[in-house]
Amino acid sequence: MLRKSLLLALLTAFILTGFGSPTFTAAQEAPAAEESAKPKKKKPRANNPNTDYGKAQQMLKDAGLYQGEITGYKNPETTEALRKYQEQNGLKVTGTLNNETREKMGLPKRKPPVKKKEEGNPTGPQS
16 A cells, blocks of 8 residues: 555656656757747848949939838838839839839849759750
């Protein structure tokens, strides 16, 4: 009887403290694993009027189409100002700095993204 009481007391202690429980240790380790699995967000750069959007914002501001701060980032005010500019200049109205708008503003055209070469040659000769 004493042996059963002692065993019951030990078992109760283990259950109450969570020792030996795989969910206890996994629950404590999970947040660390989740933290490392999430991609880190890039820190925003300081306001940079030298970006294409910064240059466009300044041009739009000079034309009286943009009233916001020159941040170098696209924002709702920039989008609206670009729409007005595109409309006034007979361009396709997108609210973005597309190549047609860039050309009209004297900004360099964006180059299409470079496609990464895939390993192997799926269409080439196979041995």
